[in-house]
Amino acid sequence: MLKLNNISKSFGSIKALDSVSLEVREGEVLGLVGPNGSGKSTLLKVMLGITKPSSGDVLINGKVLQEKGWKHFRKQIGYMPERVSFYDNLTGRETLNLFAKIKSVNGKYEIIKRILSEDIQSRKVGGYSKGMRQRLNLAQALLNDPELLILDEPTSGLDPMGIKEFYDILDEVKSRKNLTVILSSHILAEIEDKVDRVAVIKNGENKAVGSLEELYTGLKLPLKISIAISEANTMLEELLQEEGAEDIRYSKGYLVASVPRQSKLKLLSAVLQKQNSFADLSIREPNLEEVFFGVH
Amino acid sequence: MSTDAILAIAHKELSDRLKSRWVMVIAIGFTLFTLIISYFGTIPSGVAGFRDLDATIASLTSLVIYFIPILALTLGGGIIADERDKGTLELFLCSPISVWEFILGKFAGLSVSLALSTLLGFGVSGIILITKTGTESVAGYLIFIIHSILLGIIFLSISFFISILFDERSRVIAVTVFSWLFFTLLYDLGLVGLLIVTKGSIGADIFSLLMILNPVDVYRILNFISIDQSAVFLGLASVEVPSYMTTSILWGISLIWGTLPLVASYILFKRKYLK
Secondary structure, three states, X not given: OEEEEEEEEEEOOEEXXXXXXXXXXXXXXXXXXXXXXXOHHHHHHHHHOOOOOOEEEEEEOOEEOOOOHHHHHHOOEEEEOOOOOOOOOOEHHHHHHHHHHHOOOOOOOOHHHHHOOHHHHOOEHHHXXXXXXXXXXXXXXXXXXXXXXEEEOOOOOOOHHHHHHHHHHHHHHHHHOOOEEEEEXXXXXXXXXXXXXXXXXXXXXXXXXXXXXXXXXXXXXXXXXXXXXXXXXXXXXXXXXXXXXXEEEEEOOEEEEEEOHHHHHHHHHHHHOOHHHOOEEEEEOOOHHHHHHHHO | OOHHHHHHHHHHHHHHHHHXXXXXXXXXXXXXXXXXXXXXXXXXXXXXXXXXXXXXXXXXXXXXXXHHHHHHHHHHHOXXXXXXXXXXXXXXXXXXXXXXXXXHHHHHHHHHHHHHHHHHHHHHHHHHHHHHHOOOOHHHHHHHHHHHHHHHHHHHHHHHHHHHHOOOHHHHHHHHHHHHHHHHHHHHHHHHHHHHHOOOOOOHHHHHHHHOOOHHHHHHHHHHXXXXXHHHOOHHHHOOOOOOOOHHHHHHHHHHHHHHHHHHHHXXXXXXXXX
């Protein structure tokens, strides 16, 4: 759907983006992760046409997007910026009507009522909570029934309930149509199970891109094993060491270690033979945070 | 160009000024101001009472040149900073409207707000004055209102440029105040200084040309021509107006003043926010 080809962007002597190539596939949720100042926001602005790349191309459905094409492309985009407070003196409905006219939207999109009830829409935005403002922000992004939804730190400042509500709504929107979503966030645990693929941006470079499984494999990240034990067990420690486990330590009643992916079965088999010496055992894949630091 | 988008933005700006009673407060201010000027304008001669419209226009012109520019400059001065601080500027930039549509919408909304308050304020006071002094010079008074609206639009256009040129509100305020001082006071002081330094040798033509570079002086001359009573004018506008300086030429200059800063705002905006 959207493809970035060798995008570079410099602001004076500062290189914000360095030959970033990235493909956003139709219908997927692409997570954009990276530390503050990594170039994520600049990359989003290039995708929105607000920032012109110093070099490289933005392609839509295989065609290079020229300056005049942006106006048309933006009709297909919904953008939810991280920080927007809207106009305190307008009601939610007036705000949505303003942006509907700007986006040349005639019909009312039904999902808007689900995001922001009629009652909340009739209130002045000045009296909105942070969560309501984020809902209004999402509603304006969805006004034009977009093909591509770009979310920049969408849950920033929300409490856990607000975060859950937000992703429930996003799931609902996704279930109604084949929406493509770009989700930029630095809260890795939060988006881990929401994304189909992840692009890790650092120092303006695209360090890695792929599904989490592809990244685990590509980065050769070890699995995490946790063995519940009542007291220190040197026999198990030695066993783990023999099977190539690393970073072996005790933590809150567990013997934990990093296990090379290729040793998984052999190690499990060896440990299970000593099952009388421990109460429980779990083995898990690395999480997005570990992928993130693995890339770094 | 999407007229709907321009109208939506303009409507929002006008609606904001109506809801906040800005339009009404300014209109009432203009009405009271005109009536007071007209009634007490004859105090120096020992009597108080409403004067004819020509004399009122002359007095108003000398004072409106201070009020309307500062109103217009402050009205438009924060327009971009407000959107940027609210985060809505980014939403406008990535929506399917052009920079022109955005700027024109904002400009149209504020221009109508300013024009409405000027029309209401001077209109109501004009009706009261007509009932007291008769209908003579009504046309001149109407033209004075139109000129005053034009003056407001010119300074609104300048305020847009200042608003886009500077990011910090403190700088916008400082430059706004300086611009106001420059156009309403310093420029004419400079001209007087030039006359003194050159001992009047610069010639009337060059002097007139220098005058029309300042929109405030153009406004003065336009009103001066419209009521054709140089005796009632004070200051630089009472100098002899060259024959080539017709109303059309002066309107043309005013329109250039109203347009150029707006075009410059558009170019600057694109360079600054779409780089």
